[in-house]
Amino acid sequence: MAKIxxxxxxxxxxIAELENMNExxxxxxxVYEWLHKKNKWDFNEMTNLSKDLRNKxxxxxxxxxxxxxxxxTSDDNTSKYLFRLSNNSIIESVLMKHTFGNSVCVSSQAGCNMGCAFCYSTKDGKERDLTTGEMLLQVYKIQEDLGERISHVVIMGSGEPLENYENCLNFIEILSSKEGLxxxxxxxxxxxxxxxxKIYNLADRKLQINLALSLHASNDEMRKHIMPIARAYSMEEIFKACDYYAEKTGRRITYEYALMKGINDGEKTASELVKRLKGRxxxxxxxxxxxxxxxxxxxxSxxxxxxxxxxxxxxxxxxxxRREMGSSINAACGQLRGRYTRENE
Incomplete structure (x- = not known):
């Protein structure tokens, strides 16, 4: 039988798994505390467990x-981490130190297949989804390396989190549990x-997480030019889903907008964006x-x-x-992973 x-x-x-073992x-x-509070990654280090249980x-x-x-690590104390997983997949995470605490940006996939034209993460496509444990590992290992508490987490690294929906939701629930961090x-x-x-599904869960939507355009034609997902969903459909999320959760939506010279940075574009967003x-x-x-x-400029x-x-x-952090260390999603992969092929 495969291990879990x-x-x-x-x-x-x-609890159910261990009760099946007559524990x-x-x-x-x-065990949960060792894993998620003390971040111990070896059963043999869980010293208050019997040897028999550790063997089980x-x-x-x-x-x-x-x-x-x-x-x-950059001059502004932003650190970019590359992790090698057990199957040799390479993933990346970023630690950002703020006055309000330490924030970690985690990846939800190894690579990405969303195809956004300006993003490094998608250049080689998606290798695979990350498991819940592989997402947690990024937070726990960085916290261990830093020696300080991680207080904020952003699922905004490589990958599309809602394409890895269940693992991401599981990650959020474990990370926010009182028995964990x-x-x-x-x-x-x-x-x-x-x-x-998936935005509608997420809204119906009524979690209190923040939702950020990568918008990057003021109309559908502009968005289709830089984001293939725009061919599947119109901006009107996206705004309705985001409004639903805000209504269900009471949480303000953040619209991420990457400014690109000569593409989406003009006064007319800004005015069109205002018409889309004003009142929301x-x-x-x-x-x-x-x-x-x-x-x-x-x-x-x-x-x-x-x-x-x-x-x-x-x-x-x-x-x-956005205050730029880590520009000297390839902190944009996918940059460092791409460079490392090319050099170690």
Missing amino acids: EICSLKLYSL KSFRAKQ LNESFFITEGTIAEKL NISQRHITLSTCGLVD LCHVNLIPVNETEDKKFERP QKTIKEFADILEKSGVATTI
Whole structure:
């Protein structure tokens, strides 16, 4: 019988598994605490368990494996991690230190198949979905390496989280459980390029996580040019789904908008975006695009960025310009993984 990835089990499932082994429920709680609070990744280090129970655990379960393959730290204390998983998949995560706490941006897939033209993550397509344990590993290993508590988590690294829906939901529930790291769901953000049916499903779960929508355009034709998902879902469908999410959860939607010189950064585009968003429970996060090697997508001037933001702000659409972090260490999604993979082929 195949072993079960124990880190992916919620507490009630772990209790059921151990009861089937004739173990008391409090033993499952002990194991859960070792895994998700103390972040121990070896059954033999769980010292308050009997040797017999540790042997049973080793026979029936496996703990997710992953090692830090590379770590780069920038002048602003942003750190980019590459993890090598047990099957040699390479994934990346980012640690960002803020005044309000330590935030980790995790990947939900190895690679991505959404095909957004400006994104490095999608260049080689999707290798596979990550398991719940592999997503948790990124947070736990970074917290261990940092020696400080992780207080915020963003599912905004490589991959489309809603394409890996169940594993991502499981990750959120374990991460926010009081028996685990107990990170508030209000401190967890999930970013999607707009899988409409899954947004409705997520809303009906009535979690308190933040939803970020990768918009990057003010109309359907513009969005189709840079994001293949726009051929499946119109902006009107996406806005309706996001409005539904805001209504069900009371949480403000963040619309991510990567500014690209000569493509989506004009005054007319900003005014059109205002018409789309004004009156909605939302916030716009403007992101100067990370320039691609072929210079197909270039960042606008600071003057253009500010003018775009001013049009939104003066029209009543809450807007911020993302503070750039980690630009010196290939911190854009997929950049470092792509470079590492090419060099180690």
